[in-house]
Amino acid sequence: MxxxxxxxxxxxxxxxxxxAVTSRRPKWIFGTVAAGVVGAALTVGLVSAPAAGAEIPDAVADVTSFVTGSPQPxxxxxxxxxxxxxxxxxxxxxxxxxxxxxxxxxxxxxxxxxxxxxxxxxxxxxxxxxxxxxxxxxxxxxxxxxxxxxxxxxxxxxxxxxxxxxxxxxxxAEEQAAAAAAALAQANTVEGAKATARQMMSSQYGWGDGEFSCLNSLWTKESGWNYQAYNKNGGATGIPQALPGSKMASAGSDWQTNAATQIAWGLGYIDRAYGSPCSAWGHSQASNWY
Incomplete structure (x- = not known):
């Protein structure tokens, strides 16, 4: 018990x-307690003026003691x-x-x-x-x-x-890096590189399926769409066989590891030098280089 x-x-x-901590209403609480003390005192006839110099009792302790009949801390x-x-x-x-x-x-x-x-x-x-x-x-x-x-x-x-x-x-960050690595790995496959080239040449140069057919023939001959391709005899590098490979740095610092960067450089080169992939493919067929 x-x-x-x-x-x-x-x-x-x-x-x-x-x-008490939550309400933040000390005046209301004090008023309620004080009223209770006075009401209780009046009920039992205990109201009297304190003697001069007497200590005023604690209102809360008095009420608690009165109600419970036991002294409080x-x-x-x-x-x-x-x-x-x-x-x-x-x-x-x-x-x-x-x-x-x-x-x-x-x-x-x-x-x-x-x-x-x-x-x-x-x-x-x-x-x-x-x-x-x-x-x-x-x-x-x-x-x-x-x-x-x-x-x-x-x-x-x-x-x-x-x-x-x-x-x-x-x-x-790790999940994003893993997703980016997976996307890069997919883009670096032959099919991924072809899909990237098709989308890029259409959106940036307006070249359609006919031009892509020529580009496919050209880069299949040059590198087999392998972003790691390297010609030991001349030093040509990557999918477009840039010579030297460092030229592709103008399209991105990741030119050695990213097929999309190589493709971006290669399409830009074809546009500047030949005007279209089919023109570049025609030159390659005639001269064995482009």
Whole structure:
């Protein structure tokens, strides 16, 4: 029965503390309490002027004592402890929720702690919850420990959130890089290179299927549409067999590894030198080069 009474009192203290922190209506609360004190005093005929120099009693303690018939601890220490417990429990809830989310994500936090340890703070809250059996000094000490522990939990939760956000960003970057690599690998195949050339020559030069047929014949002869093609005799490089291959750097710094960059350079060269792929193909048939 005693344990149940303590638990109920602790729950009541925490609930009142949360309400006080949230409502931010101290004047209204004070007015209500004061009215209750006066009303109770009038009911039992206890209203009397205090003697000169007498200490005015704590209104909350008087009402509580009158209603319950039992003496109460100092009101301020009870309120401070309840508020401390309330804030600490909120901090632990946030830390526990974030730790669970991080664990479920399976993300690598690059060496950062993957969870917030709330063991010590839980112990201090439990001890502070049984403050009716503690001395004022012990309550003060435990309250200080709980406040410090709460601050540490809040800081560790913020650090975990930051590490978690960084891990999420790394995952997105890795996925994007993987997608780009897969797209590049596809574009660097023979069929991928042909599809890129068909789209590029149509959108940028207005050349249709007939011109693509000539281009296909030309670059099949030159390199087989292999972006890694290299002529050991002359040094011609890539799908369009640029000589030297470094000329293609004007179309992009990735000219050695990206078929699309080679194609962009090759189409530009054909346009400048021959006007169209079919003209270039005709020259190649006649001269064996273009």
């Amino acid at each position: 005693l344990q149940n009474t303590r638990a109920l009192r602790r729950a009541s203290d925490v609930a009142e503390a949360r309400a 100092t009101g301020k220490s009870v309120d401070d402890s309840a508020i401390t417990i309330s804030l600490a429990e909120d901090a632990m809830s946030a830390a526990t929720a974030l730790s669970s989310e991080v664990a479920a994500s399976g993300l690598d936090l690059a060496g950062a702690p993957a969870a917030v340890d709330t063991t010590d703070l839980t112990a201090w809250i439990d001890r502070l919850g049984d403050r009716d059996d503690l001395s004022a000094r012990e309550v003060t000490s435990l309250t200080a420990y709980t406040v410090t522990g709460t601050d540490e939990i809040v800081a560790e939760t913020a650090a975990l959130q930051q590490a978690y956000a960084a891990a999420q960003q790394r995952k997105v």
